[in-house]
Amino acid sequence: MDGITFLGGGSFGTALSVMLSKKGYEVLIWDRKKETADDINIKKENIKYLPKILIPCNVKAVNDIEYAVRKNKYIVLSVPSHVIREMCRKIKPFLQNDQVIINIAKGIEEESKKRLSEVIREELPLNPIVVLSGPSHAEEVALDIPTTLVVSSNEMKYAEEVQDIFMASKLRVYTNNDIIGVEIGGAVKNIIALAAGVCDGLKFGDNTKAALMTRGMSEIVRVGIALGGKLDTFYGLTGMGDLIVTCTSMHSRNRRAGILIGEGIPKDEACKEIGMVVEGITACEAFYELKQEKGISMPITNALYNVLFKNADPVQEVSNLMKREKKCE
Structure with a gap:
Protein backbone atom coordinates (compact mmCIF):
# COMPACT_ATOMS: atom_id res chain seq x y z
CA MET A 1 0.00 0.00 0.00
CA ASN A 176 -15.43 11.53 -15.06
CA ASN A 177 -13.27 11.97 -18.16
CA ASP A 178 -14.26 15.63 -18.62
CA ILE A 179 -11.48 17.33 -16.68
CA ILE A 180 -12.40 20.75 -18.07
CA GLY A 181 -15.98 20.50 -16.84
CA VAL A 182 -14.94 19.11 -13.46
CA GLU A 183 -12.55 21.99 -12.85
CA ILE A 184 -14.78 24.79 -14.17
CA GLY A 185 -17.80 23.57 -12.21
CA GLY A 186 -15.79 23.48 -9.01
CA ALA A 187 -14.44 26.98 -9.61
CA VAL A 188 -17.54 28.91 -10.66
CA LYS A 189 -19.77 27.51 -7.91
CA ASN A 190 -17.67 29.47 -5.41
CA ILE A 191 -18.84 32.70 -7.07
CA ILE A 192 -22.49 31.71 -6.80
CA ALA A 193 -22.05 30.56 -3.19
CA LEU A 194 -20.54 33.92 -2.29
CA ALA A 195 -23.48 35.67 -3.96
CA ALA A 196 -25.89 33.39 -2.09
CA GLY A 197 -24.28 34.46 1.16
CA VAL A 198 -24.69 38.11 0.25
CA CYS A 199 -28.40 37.50 -0.30
CA ASP A 200 -28.60 35.80 3.10
CA GLY A 201 -26.82 38.76 4.67
CA LEU A 202 -29.41 41.04 3.08
CA LYS A 203 -32.15 38.91 4.73
CA PHE A 204 -33.67 37.83 1.43
CA GLY A 205 -35.66 34.60 1.46
CA ASP A 206 -35.91 31.12 -0.02
CA ASN A 207 -37.34 32.43 -3.29
CA THR A 208 -34.24 34.53 -3.83
CA LYS A 209 -31.91 31.65 -2.97
CA ALA A 210 -33.72 29.33 -5.40
CA ALA A 211 -33.55 31.92 -8.17
CA LEU A 212 -29.88 32.63 -7.54
CA MET A 213 -28.89 28.97 -7.54
CA THR A 214 -30.90 28.16 -10.65
CA ARG A 215 -29.68 31.11 -12.68
CA GLY A 216 -26.21 30.58 -11.23
CA MET A 217 -26.31 27.08 -12.60
CA SER A 218 -26.99 28.59 -16.01
CA GLU A 219 -23.84 30.67 -15.68
CA ILE A 220 -21.79 27.63 -14.72
CA VAL A 221 -23.07 25.75 -17.76
CA ARG A 222 -22.59 28.72 -20.09
CA VAL A 223 -18.99 29.43 -19.19
CA GLY A 224 -18.15 25.75 -18.79
CA ILE A 225 -19.29 24.82 -22.29
CA ALA A 226 -17.61 27.91 -23.76
CA LEU A 227 -14.33 26.70 -22.26
CA GLY A 228 -14.72 23.15 -23.58
CA GLY A 229 -16.60 21.29 -20.85
CA LYS A 230 -19.42 18.80 -21.43
CA LEU A 231 -23.01 19.66 -20.53
CA ASP A 232 -23.65 16.50 -18.50
CA THR A 233 -20.73 17.23 -16.19
CA PHE A 234 -22.34 20.38 -14.83
CA TYR A 235 -25.45 18.49 -13.75
CA GLY A 236 -23.29 16.10 -11.75
CA LEU A 237 -21.34 16.26 -8.51
CA THR A 238 -18.88 18.99 -9.43
CA GLY A 239 -21.56 21.27 -10.87
CA MET A 240 -24.99 20.96 -9.33
CA GLY A 241 -23.80 18.96 -6.33
CA ASP A 242 -21.08 21.41 -5.36
CA LEU A 243 -23.41 24.34 -5.99
CA ILE A 244 -26.08 22.98 -3.63
CA VAL A 245 -23.70 22.27 -0.76
CA THR A 246 -21.83 25.58 -0.91
CA CYS A 247 -24.92 27.76 -1.29
CA THR A 248 -26.87 26.20 1.57
CA SER A 249 -24.39 25.21 4.29
CA MET A 250 -22.80 27.26 7.05
CA HIS A 251 -19.72 25.05 6.60
CA SER A 252 -19.15 26.97 3.34
CA ARG A 253 -16.57 29.71 3.86
CA ASN A 254 -17.79 31.40 0.65
CA ARG A 255 -21.36 31.58 1.90
CA ARG A 256 -20.25 32.75 5.35
CA ALA A 257 -18.09 35.48 3.84
CA GLY A 258 -20.98 36.51 1.61
CA ILE A 259 -23.27 36.84 4.61
CA LEU A 260 -20.81 39.23 6.24
CA ILE A 261 -20.47 41.26 3.06
CA GLY A 262 -24.27 41.41 2.72
CA GLU A 263 -24.40 42.76 6.28
CA GLY A 264 -22.12 45.62 5.24
CA ILE A 265 -18.70 44.33 6.30
CA PRO A 266 -15.91 45.08 3.76
CA LYS A 267 -14.62 42.01 1.94
CA ASP A 268 -11.13 42.17 3.47
CA GLU A 269 -12.56 42.25 6.99
CA ALA A 270 -14.97 39.45 6.09
CA CYS A 271 -12.09 37.25 4.91
CA LYS A 272 -10.16 38.03 8.07
CA GLU A 273 -13.11 36.96 10.19
CA ILE A 274 -13.52 33.72 8.23
CA GLY A 275 -9.84 32.96 8.86
CA MET A 276 -9.36 30.91 5.68
CA VAL A 277 -9.02 31.69 1.96
CA VAL A 278 -12.35 32.67 0.38
CA GLU A 279 -11.86 31.30 -3.12
CA GLY A 280 -15.04 32.92 -4.48
CA ILE A 281 -13.51 36.40 -4.33
CA THR A 282 -10.52 35.47 -6.47
CA ALA A 283 -12.72 33.41 -8.78
CA CYS A 284 -15.14 36.29 -9.24
CA GLU A 285 -12.39 38.62 -10.40
CA ALA A 286 -10.85 36.00 -12.69
CA PHE A 287 -14.11 34.93 -14.32
CA TYR A 288 -15.28 38.53 -14.65
CA GLU A 289 -12.19 39.26 -16.74
CA LEU A 290 -12.56 35.97 -18.62
CA LYS A 291 -16.19 36.62 -19.54
CA GLN A 292 -15.21 40.09 -20.78
CA GLU A 293 -12.51 38.58 -22.99
CA LYS A 294 -14.73 35.85 -24.41
CA GLY A 295 -18.07 37.65 -24.50
CA ILE A 296 -19.86 35.22 -22.14
CA SER A 297 -23.02 36.39 -20.39
CA MET A 298 -22.58 36.05 -16.59
CA PRO A 299 -24.88 38.63 -14.99
CA ILE A 300 -24.63 37.28 -11.43
CA THR A 301 -20.85 37.25 -11.63
CA ASN A 302 -20.98 40.79 -13.01
CA ALA A 303 -23.20 41.99 -10.15
CA LEU A 304 -21.02 40.35 -7.50
CA TYR A 305 -17.90 41.86 -9.06
CA ASN A 306 -19.48 45.30 -8.79
CA VAL A 307 -20.16 44.72 -5.09
CA LEU A 308 -16.71 43.31 -4.32
CA PHE A 309 -14.48 45.55 -6.42
CA LYS A 310 -16.50 48.68 -7.25
CA ASN A 311 -18.18 49.25 -3.87
CA ALA A 312 -21.61 48.90 -5.47
CA ASP A 313 -24.69 48.64 -3.26
CA PRO A 314 -25.72 44.95 -3.21
CA VAL A 315 -29.42 45.84 -2.94
CA GLN A 316 -29.11 47.99 -6.05
CA GLU A 317 -27.26 45.21 -7.88
CA VAL A 318 -30.08 42.77 -7.09
CA SER A 319 -32.55 45.36 -8.36
CA ASN A 320 -30.52 45.71 -11.55
CA LEU A 321 -30.61 41.95 -12.06
CA MET A 322 -34.37 41.86 -11.60
CA LYS A 323 -34.96 44.74 -14.02
CA ARG A 324 -32.93 43.38 -16.92
CA GLU A 325 -34.53 43.00 -20.32
CA LYS A 326 -37.10 40.19 -20.34
CA LYS A 327 -36.03 36.90 -21.91
CA CYS A 328 -36.96 33.24 -22.36
CA GLU A 329 -35.53 30.77 -19.87
Whole structure:
Protein backbone atom coordinates (compact mmCIF):
# COMPACT_ATOMS: atom_id res chain seq x y z
CA MET A 1 0.00 0.00 0.00
CA ASP A 2 1.61 3.25 -1.20
CA GLY A 3 1.59 6.16 1.21
CA ILE A 4 0.04 9.56 0.57
CA THR A 5 1.52 12.99 1.20
CA PHE A 6 -0.67 16.08 1.64
CA LEU A 7 1.03 19.38 0.94
CA GLY A 8 -0.84 21.83 3.14
CA GLY A 9 -2.41 21.26 6.53
CA GLY A 10 -5.77 22.86 5.81
CA SER A 11 -9.19 21.54 6.75
CA PHE A 12 -10.03 19.43 3.69
CA GLY A 13 -6.59 17.90 3.37
CA THR A 14 -6.64 17.01 7.05
CA ALA A 15 -10.12 15.50 6.79
CA LEU A 16 -9.08 13.32 3.84
CA SER A 17 -5.94 12.31 5.77
CA VAL A 18 -8.08 11.14 8.67
CA MET A 19 -10.32 9.16 6.31
CA LEU A 20 -7.38 7.51 4.50
CA SER A 21 -5.66 6.63 7.76
CA LYS A 22 -8.76 4.69 8.79
CA LYS A 23 -8.30 2.62 5.63
CA GLY A 24 -4.78 1.74 6.76
CA TYR A 25 -2.74 4.20 4.70
CA GLU A 26 0.32 5.88 6.11
CA VAL A 27 -0.34 9.58 5.61
CA LEU A 28 2.13 12.45 5.79
CA ILE A 29 1.03 16.08 6.06
CA TRP A 30 3.48 18.83 5.21
CA ASP A 31 2.77 22.32 6.50
CA ARG A 32 5.01 25.35 6.59
CA LYS A 33 3.92 26.21 10.14
CA LYS A 34 5.69 24.34 12.94
CA GLU A 35 2.74 24.84 15.30
CA THR A 36 0.39 23.06 12.88
CA ALA A 37 2.74 20.08 12.62
CA ASP A 38 3.19 20.00 16.39
CA ASP A 39 -0.57 20.07 16.98
CA ILE A 40 -1.06 17.13 14.61
CA ASN A 41 1.85 15.08 16.00
CA ILE A 42 1.50 15.84 19.70
CA LYS A 43 -2.09 16.89 20.35
CA LYS A 44 -3.46 14.70 17.50
CA GLU A 45 -5.66 17.57 16.40
CA ASN A 46 -5.49 20.28 13.74
CA ILE A 47 -6.61 22.97 16.16
CA LYS A 48 -6.75 25.87 13.70
CA TYR A 49 -8.38 24.25 10.68
CA LEU A 50 -10.21 21.15 11.89
CA PRO A 51 -10.72 21.39 15.66
CA LYS A 52 -12.20 18.61 17.80
CA ILE A 53 -11.36 15.89 15.25
CA LEU A 54 -9.03 13.17 16.55
CA ILE A 55 -6.18 12.51 14.13
CA PRO A 56 -5.07 8.85 14.10
CA CYS A 57 -1.49 7.83 14.85
CA ASN A 58 -0.73 6.81 11.25
CA VAL A 59 -1.06 10.48 10.22
CA LYS A 60 2.23 12.32 10.76
CA ALA A 61 3.12 15.94 10.06
CA VAL A 62 6.44 17.50 9.03
CA ASN A 63 7.87 20.87 8.02
CA ASP A 64 10.51 19.34 5.71
CA ILE A 65 9.03 19.54 2.22
CA GLU A 66 11.79 17.52 0.54
CA TYR A 67 11.21 14.62 2.91
CA ALA A 68 7.44 14.87 2.47
CA VAL A 69 7.64 14.75 -1.33
CA ARG A 70 10.22 11.97 -1.55
CA LYS A 71 8.40 9.80 0.99
CA ASN A 72 5.25 8.78 -0.95
CA LYS A 73 4.04 8.01 -4.46
CA TYR A 74 0.84 10.07 -4.25
CA ILE A 75 1.19 13.81 -3.67
CA VAL A 76 -1.97 15.76 -2.83
CA LEU A 77 -1.90 19.51 -3.43
CA SER A 78 -4.10 20.77 -0.60
CA VAL A 79 -3.18 24.44 -0.80
CA PRO A 80 -5.31 27.36 -2.05
CA SER A 81 -5.60 27.82 -5.81
CA HIS A 82 -3.48 30.98 -5.91
CA VAL A 83 -0.38 29.17 -4.63
CA ILE A 84 -0.62 26.05 -6.80
CA ARG A 85 2.03 27.22 -9.26
CA GLU A 86 4.39 28.27 -6.48
CA MET A 87 3.95 24.90 -4.76
CA CYS A 88 4.65 22.99 -7.96
CA ARG A 89 7.86 24.91 -8.47
CA LYS A 90 8.86 24.23 -4.88
CA ILE A 91 8.43 20.46 -5.12
CA LYS A 92 9.71 19.89 -8.66
CA PRO A 93 13.36 19.23 -7.66
CA PHE A 94 12.28 16.37 -5.38
CA LEU A 95 9.76 14.59 -7.63
CA GLN A 96 10.12 11.37 -9.57
CA ASN A 97 8.21 10.98 -12.83
CA ASP A 98 6.02 8.14 -11.54
CA GLN A 99 4.64 10.15 -8.63
CA VAL A 100 0.97 11.06 -9.08
CA ILE A 101 -0.12 14.65 -8.40
CA ILE A 102 -3.66 14.96 -6.99
CA ASN A 103 -5.16 18.43 -6.86
CA ILE A 104 -8.04 19.19 -4.46
CA ALA A 105 -8.03 23.00 -4.81
CA LYS A 106 -10.92 24.60 -6.71
CA GLY A 107 -10.45 27.67 -8.86
CA ILE A 108 -8.49 29.03 -11.79
CA GLU A 109 -5.22 30.95 -11.85
CA GLU A 110 -6.14 34.60 -11.66
CA GLU A 111 -3.38 36.01 -13.88
CA SER A 112 -3.39 33.45 -16.71
CA LYS A 113 -7.06 32.32 -16.41
CA LYS A 114 -5.79 28.76 -16.77
CA ARG A 115 -7.36 25.77 -15.06
CA LEU A 116 -5.31 24.43 -12.19
CA SER A 117 -4.46 21.18 -13.98
CA GLU A 118 -3.04 23.28 -16.82
CA VAL A 119 -0.93 25.22 -14.33
CA ILE A 120 0.34 21.98 -12.80
CA ARG A 121 1.07 20.52 -16.24
CA GLU A 122 3.16 23.56 -17.17
CA GLU A 123 5.26 23.23 -14.03
CA LEU A 124 5.35 19.40 -13.74
CA PRO A 125 5.10 18.14 -17.33
CA LEU A 126 6.27 14.60 -16.60
CA ASN A 127 3.92 13.69 -13.74
CA PRO A 128 0.41 12.24 -13.99
CA ILE A 129 -2.21 14.74 -12.77
CA VAL A 130 -5.57 13.90 -11.19
CA VAL A 131 -8.29 16.31 -10.06
CA LEU A 132 -10.44 15.40 -7.03
CA SER A 133 -13.59 17.48 -6.63
CA GLY A 134 -17.23 17.41 -5.59
CA PRO A 135 -19.58 18.49 -2.77
CA SER A 136 -17.56 17.82 0.35
CA HIS A 137 -17.22 19.88 3.49
CA ALA A 138 -14.16 18.87 5.49
CA GLU A 139 -16.09 18.88 8.75
CA GLU A 140 -18.44 16.17 7.46
CA VAL A 141 -15.80 14.05 5.72
CA ALA A 142 -13.84 13.91 8.98
CA LEU A 143 -16.95 12.72 10.83
CA ASP A 144 -17.62 9.90 8.33
CA ILE A 145 -20.83 11.49 7.09
CA PRO A 146 -21.69 9.89 3.71
CA THR A 147 -20.09 11.95 0.94
CA THR A 148 -19.52 11.61 -2.81
CA LEU A 149 -16.61 12.91 -4.88
CA VAL A 150 -15.48 12.78 -8.50
CA VAL A 151 -12.01 12.27 -9.98
CA SER A 152 -10.83 13.23 -13.43
CA SER A 153 -7.63 13.19 -15.44
CA ASN A 154 -6.33 13.38 -18.98
CA GLU A 155 -4.99 9.89 -18.26
CA MET A 156 -7.97 8.08 -16.78
CA LYS A 157 -6.01 5.07 -15.52
CA TYR A 158 -4.58 7.38 -12.86
CA ALA A 159 -8.03 8.69 -12.01
CA GLU A 160 -9.10 5.09 -11.46
CA GLU A 161 -6.09 4.53 -9.18
CA VAL A 162 -7.08 7.54 -7.10
CA GLN A 163 -10.70 6.39 -7.09
CA ASP A 164 -9.60 3.10 -5.54
CA ILE A 165 -7.49 4.89 -2.92
CA PHE A 166 -10.23 7.23 -1.72
CA MET A 167 -13.25 4.93 -1.93
CA ALA A 168 -14.46 4.07 1.56
CA SER A 169 -17.61 2.92 3.33
CA LYS A 170 -18.70 6.56 3.80
CA LEU A 171 -16.95 8.09 0.78
CA ARG A 172 -18.09 7.14 -2.71
CA VAL A 173 -15.91 8.31 -5.60
CA TYR A 174 -16.97 8.48 -9.25
CA THR A 175 -14.78 8.97 -12.33
CA ASN A 176 -15.43 11.53 -15.06
CA ASN A 177 -13.27 11.97 -18.16
CA ASP A 178 -14.26 15.63 -18.62
CA ILE A 179 -11.48 17.33 -16.68
CA ILE A 180 -12.40 20.75 -18.07
CA GLY A 181 -15.98 20.50 -16.84
CA VAL A 182 -14.94 19.11 -13.46
CA GLU A 183 -12.55 21.99 -12.85
CA ILE A 184 -14.78 24.79 -14.17
CA GLY A 185 -17.80 23.57 -12.21
CA GLY A 186 -15.79 23.48 -9.01
CA ALA A 187 -14.44 26.98 -9.61
CA VAL A 188 -17.54 28.91 -10.66
CA LYS A 189 -19.77 27.51 -7.91
CA ASN A 190 -17.67 29.47 -5.41
CA ILE A 191 -18.84 32.70 -7.07
CA ILE A 192 -22.49 31.71 -6.80
CA ALA A 193 -22.05 30.56 -3.19
CA LEU A 194 -20.54 33.92 -2.29
CA ALA A 195 -23.48 35.67 -3.96
CA ALA A 196 -25.89 33.39 -2.09
CA GLY A 197 -24.28 34.46 1.16
CA VAL A 198 -24.69 38.11 0.25
CA CYS A 199 -28.40 37.50 -0.30
CA ASP A 200 -28.60 35.80 3.10
CA GLY A 201 -26.82 38.76 4.67
CA LEU A 202 -29.41 41.04 3.08
CA LYS A 203 -32.15 38.91 4.73
CA PHE A 204 -33.67 37.83 1.43
CA GLY A 205 -35.66 34.60 1.46
CA ASP A 206 -35.91 31.12 -0.02
CA ASN A 207 -37.34 32.43 -3.29
CA THR A 208 -34.24 34.53 -3.83
CA LYS A 209 -31.91 31.65 -2.97
CA ALA A 210 -33.72 29.33 -5.40
CA ALA A 211 -33.55 31.92 -8.17
CA LEU A 212 -29.88 32.63 -7.54
CA MET A 213 -28.89 28.97 -7.54
CA THR A 214 -30.90 28.16 -10.65
CA ARG A 215 -29.68 31.11 -12.68
CA GLY A 216 -26.21 30.58 -11.23
CA MET A 217 -26.31 27.08 -12.60
CA SER A 218 -26.99 28.59 -16.01
CA GLU A 219 -23.84 30.67 -15.68
CA ILE A 220 -21.79 27.63 -14.72
CA VAL A 221 -23.07 25.75 -17.76
CA ARG A 222 -22.59 28.72 -20.09
CA VAL A 223 -18.99 29.43 -19.19
CA GLY A 224 -18.15 25.75 -18.79
CA ILE A 225 -19.29 24.82 -22.29
CA ALA A 226 -17.61 27.91 -23.76
CA LEU A 227 -14.33 26.70 -22.26
CA GLY A 228 -14.72 23.15 -23.58
CA GLY A 229 -16.60 21.29 -20.85
CA LYS A 230 -19.42 18.80 -21.43
CA LEU A 231 -23.01 19.66 -20.53
CA ASP A 232 -23.65 16.50 -18.50
CA THR A 233 -20.73 17.23 -16.19
CA PHE A 234 -22.34 20.38 -14.83
CA TYR A 235 -25.45 18.49 -13.75
CA GLY A 236 -23.29 16.10 -11.75
CA LEU A 237 -21.34 16.26 -8.51
CA THR A 238 -18.88 18.99 -9.43
CA GLY A 239 -21.56 21.27 -10.87
CA MET A 240 -24.99 20.96 -9.33
CA GLY A 241 -23.80 18.96 -6.33
CA ASP A 242 -21.08 21.41 -5.36
CA LEU A 243 -23.41 24.34 -5.99
CA ILE A 244 -26.08 22.98 -3.63
CA VAL A 245 -23.70 22.27 -0.76
CA THR A 246 -21.83 25.58 -0.91
CA CYS A 247 -24.92 27.76 -1.29
CA THR A 248 -26.87 26.20 1.57
CA SER A 249 -24.39 25.21 4.29
CA MET A 250 -22.80 27.26 7.05
CA HIS A 251 -19.72 25.05 6.60
CA SER A 252 -19.15 26.97 3.34
CA ARG A 253 -16.57 29.71 3.86
CA ASN A 254 -17.79 31.40 0.65
CA ARG A 255 -21.36 31.58 1.90
CA ARG A 256 -20.25 32.75 5.35
CA ALA A 257 -18.09 35.48 3.84
CA GLY A 258 -20.98 36.51 1.61
CA ILE A 259 -23.27 36.84 4.61
CA LEU A 260 -20.81 39.23 6.24
CA ILE A 261 -20.47 41.26 3.06
CA GLY A 262 -24.27 41.41 2.72
CA GLU A 263 -24.40 42.76 6.28
CA GLY A 264 -22.12 45.62 5.24
CA ILE A 265 -18.70 44.33 6.30
CA PRO A 266 -15.91 45.08 3.76
CA LYS A 267 -14.62 42.01 1.94
CA ASP A 268 -11.13 42.17 3.47
CA GLU A 269 -12.56 42.25 6.99
CA ALA A 270 -14.97 39.45 6.09
CA CYS A 271 -12.09 37.25 4.91
CA LYS A 272 -10.16 38.03 8.07
CA GLU A 273 -13.11 36.96 10.19
CA ILE A 274 -13.52 33.72 8.23
CA GLY A 275 -9.84 32.96 8.86
CA MET A 276 -9.36 30.91 5.68
CA VAL A 277 -9.02 31.69 1.96
CA VAL A 278 -12.35 32.67 0.38
CA GLU A 279 -11.86 31.30 -3.12
CA GLY A 280 -15.04 32.92 -4.48
CA ILE A 281 -13.51 36.40 -4.33
CA THR A 282 -10.52 35.47 -6.47
CA ALA A 283 -12.72 33.41 -8.78
CA CYS A 284 -15.14 36.29 -9.24
CA GLU A 285 -12.39 38.62 -10.40
CA ALA A 286 -10.85 36.00 -12.69
CA PHE A 287 -14.11 34.93 -14.32
CA TYR A 288 -15.28 38.53 -14.65
CA GLU A 289 -12.19 39.26 -16.74
CA LEU A 290 -12.56 35.97 -18.62
CA LYS A 291 -16.19 36.62 -19.54
CA GLN A 292 -15.21 40.09 -20.78
CA GLU A 293 -12.51 38.58 -22.99
CA LYS A 294 -14.73 35.85 -24.41
CA GLY A 295 -18.07 37.65 -24.50
CA ILE A 296 -19.86 35.22 -22.14
CA SER A 297 -23.02 36.39 -20.39
CA MET A 298 -22.58 36.05 -16.59
CA PRO A 299 -24.88 38.63 -14.99
CA ILE A 300 -24.63 37.28 -11.43
CA THR A 301 -20.85 37.25 -11.63
CA ASN A 302 -20.98 40.79 -13.01
CA ALA A 303 -23.20 41.99 -10.15
CA LEU A 304 -21.02 40.35 -7.50
CA TYR A 305 -17.90 41.86 -9.06
CA ASN A 306 -19.48 45.30 -8.79
CA VAL A 307 -20.16 44.72 -5.09
CA LEU A 308 -16.71 43.31 -4.32
CA PHE A 309 -14.48 45.55 -6.42
CA LYS A 310 -16.50 48.68 -7.25
CA ASN A 311 -18.18 49.25 -3.87
CA ALA A 312 -21.61 48.90 -5.47
CA ASP A 313 -24.69 48.64 -3.26
CA PRO A 314 -25.72 44.95 -3.21
CA VAL A 315 -29.42 45.84 -2.94
CA GLN A 316 -29.11 47.99 -6.05
CA GLU A 317 -27.26 45.21 -7.88
CA VAL A 318 -30.08 42.77 -7.09
CA SER A 319 -32.55 45.36 -8.36
CA ASN A 320 -30.52 45.71 -11.55
CA LEU A 321 -30.61 41.95 -12.06
CA MET A 322 -34.37 41.86 -11.60
CA LYS A 323 -34.96 44.74 -14.02
CA ARG A 324 -32.93 43.38 -16.92
CA GLU A 325 -34.53 43.00 -20.32
CA LYS A 326 -37.10 40.19 -20.34
CA LYS A 327 -36.03 36.90 -21.91
CA CYS A 328 -36.96 33.24 -22.36
CA GLU A 329 -35.53 30.77 -19.87
